[in-house]
Amino acid sequence: MIGHIQELIENALEHLAAKGEFNLAEPPTINIERTRSKEHGDYASNVALALAKPLKMKPRDIAEKIIGALTETSHVEKVEIAGPGFINFYLTDACRLQVLKRILKLKHEFGNKKLDSDNQITVEFVSANPTGPLHVGHGRGAAFGSSLCNILKKVGYEVHAEYYVNDHGRQMDILATSVWLRYLELCGESITFPANGYKGEYIVSIARKIRQKFGDDLRFSKAEVFAQVSPDEPAGGDKEKHIDELVMNAKDILGKGYNKIFKTAMKNILTGIKNDLEDFNVYYDQWFSEKSLHEDDTIDRALAKLEAGGHLYKKEGALWFNATHFGDEKDRVVMRENGIKTYFASDVAYLMNKFERGFDKSVYVFGADHHGYIPRLKAATKALGFDADKIEILLVQFAHLFKGKEKLQMSTRSGEFVTLKELVSEVGCDAARFFYVMRSHDQHLDFDMDLAKSQSNDNPVYYIQYAHARICSIMRKLEEQNMTHNIEIGHVSVELLVEEQELDLIKALSQYPETVEKAAANFSAHPVANYLRELAQLFHSYYNAHQVQIDNENLRNARLNLCLATRYVLADGLALLGSSAPKEMRSEDKKTV
RNA sequence: GCGCCCGUAGCUCAGUGGAUAGAGCAACCGCCUCCUAAGCGGUAGGUCGCAGGUUCGACUCCUGCUGGGCGCGCCA
Incomplete structure (x- = not known):
């Protein structure tokens, strides 16, 4: 529709230029927008305001001339000049109503777009170290990244979702080593656990599995394990040094056994992460191993490429990349x-690998604490000779978890955190996914678990x-009323939809595609959440104001068509955000209030 | 100290140069003999952190100030 109006204005301007009314050096960019309020019609253009200066004319006079030169069209009811010189377009009812037919035909494909070129995109998100279960901090990256993938797919990208496994x-x-030490404890060794080790209960649980599998095969005495290890922090030493020496001892003593522990630990944790994400409705096309970059020659080739470009130098024995350049x-x-x-x-190698695989765009979803990585990744992209505009780095700000007023803290190392799994089991996947993305990803988020759990009108x-669910219920109960839904009758009766709430709802439905497009263009998800809320609100208002199950067959079917179209859009929008669209909602403990 | 992000209603936040700045929650007043009251209608609530600048027009862009968050390793 916007394109249609744009054409109208362009033609009018050409016409006026040809007649010598307007003397323009170059054709202006024509901006057409949805109006914010109904009193301003459906679409508005500021073209007259923008032309005021170059033409040295009053905006309203320009607008008048443009309107005079517009060709007739069946879509536009009337055109008005308003305010300082806006041109407002009012669509015909027929034009507004046709969206219903479209939605009922396309169903969940309504709003889908096709991209013919530059449509290969990779989105990397979460990529947490497999050193422990995902916690609620990772949840936001997961919810956002996954929703973004869905949105990008909808507008026509071929999306490749990746988890970079460190x-x-x-x-x-x-x-x-932490797992091994816990294993030794299970074997009966009394050891002092290092300050810098991983302390979570999950470490003990992995140790238990290893003991089940290997018995005491990997057991060594405390004296051997701690031989020549410098003191830990509580004993007045350096905790980093202490743990590194323990790791060295572990590798020496265990030999091949070390690899068994390493692999078992990683496999356990990674499987846990995968399961937690699947329970969270988050799926990946690829789990990309950092190790693989070492094992094939990718890192060496990346460094060689930087070297060849003259971007590496030696200093104090280390090899440096001149990122400042x-x-x-x-x-x-x-x-x-x-x-x-x-x-x-590794990052540079992975970056190069993404370009080599031919993606038109590489999206990184980082936690906000990684914002310092943006300049160096961009620098590496340029140094490798790639187009830095092809990488898009999005920062997801922290989510602060609340239980009512109480703020919950989290820290991986200490083992004291709320895991994603716990969150999902407590508030449910639907609410968790929605809460994480309902705010802009670059905005701090207060996540209130009590609110997410509450079965009340506070909960969006x-x-x-x-x-x-209400729409599904209407459909379900038609039979009880001896009524039917005939879509074709609804289509031909569509002009009976004249109530204010009906027209508002239809307008909102027609805005779904542009909402998704806007979200995709900005690499954001929350516009979809906001939109769904508004759409739901319009429906609830409508539902309260007017009865759908009525005897008048034509009007009933027209209204049922409207309901069904709304249902499709609600379900599709919720799916984009990873939430379900239940057919029924019941609450036992909500009955009597 | 340097860099990045943020400051909009009592609270949580939308609003990426346009018209009278919008929601939800909290507060207050109403609505179930009627398709699910997890709902609807209404009232009230604002110097868009402060000061300049650019523009026909600024919550939006630029500069400075101020308050908050985060980051500045031959860690991952």
Whole structure:
């Protein structure tokens, strides 16, 4: 529709230019928007205001001339000049109503777009280290990333969702060693657990599994394990040094056994993560192993490419990338003095790998605490000779978890956190998913678990789901009233929908595609959440104001068509956000209030 | 100290240059003989942190100030 109006204005301007009324050096960009209020029609253009200066004319005079030059069209009822010089377009009823037919035909495909080119996109999100279960902090990245993938798919992208698994490096060694120490405790060794080890209960549970499988095969005495290890922090030492030496001992003593523990620990945790995400309605196309970048030659090739471009140099025994040359605040080490490649080197390799796979766009969803990585990733992209505009880094701000007024804290290392699993089992997947994305991802979020759980009108997700369930209920109960729904009769009777609430609802339905498009264009999800809320509200108002199950067959079918169209859009929108659209909502403990 | 993000109603937040700044919650007043009251209608609530600037027009863009969050490792 916007395109249609744009054409009208363009033609009018050309016409006026040809007649010599307007003297324009270049055609102006024509901006057409939905009006915010009904009194301003359906669409409005500010073109007359924008032309006021170059034409040296009054905006309202320009608007008048443009309107005079517009060609007739069946879609537009009337055109008005308003305010300082806006041109407001009022659509004909027929034009407004035709969206219902469209929705009933397309169903959940209403709003789908096709992209012919530049449609390959990868979205990487969560990518938490497999050193423990996901907690509620990861939940927001998961909910947002997954919803974003759904939205991007809807507007025509071929989306490739990836989880980058950090299965390589020091943290994983600390994990394996932590598990081993717990295992030794289970074997009866009395050891002092390191300050820097992973302390969660899940570590003990993995240790238990290892003991079941391997018995005492991996047992060594406390004296051997702690041989020549410098003191831990509580004993006045350095906790980092302490744990690193423990890791070294573990590898020496255990030999091949170390790898068994390492693999069992990682597999357990990764499986847990996968399960938690699936229970959260989050799915990936690929679990990308960091280790694989080491095992094939990707890292070496990436570094070689940087080297060839003259972007690497040696300093104090380490190998550096001159990131400052590309706008970063300091240069970054890619290989340490001890010959070990840094995590950043893997990042560069992974980045290159994404470009090599030919994605038109690579989206990274990071926690806000990683914002310092943006300049260095962009720098690496440029240094590798790729287009930095092809990577899009989105920051997801922290979610503060509340139970009513009480703020809950979390920390992985101490093992004291609310896991995603716990959250989902407590408030349910639907509410959790919705709460995480109902605010802009770059905004801090207060997540109130009590509110998410509450079966009340405070809870927006139930509010939306209830609208869907109400429609299903209307359909279900038609039979009891000896009534039927005939879509064709509804189509031909559509002009009977004249009530204010009906027209408002229809207008909102027609805005669904542009809402999704806007969300996709901005790489955001919350506009969809807001939209669904508004749509549900319009439906509830309508439901209260007018009866659908009525004897008048034509009007009834027209209204049923409207209800059904609303149901499709509600269900599709909820699906984009990873929430379900129940056919029924019942509450036992809500009966008497 | 440097960098990034944020400051909108009592609270939580929408509003990526346009018309009278909007929701929800909380508060107050109403509505079930009627398709689910997890609902609806109404009232009240604002110097858009402060000060300049750009513009026909600024909550929106720029600069400074102020308050809050986060980050600044040869850690991952």
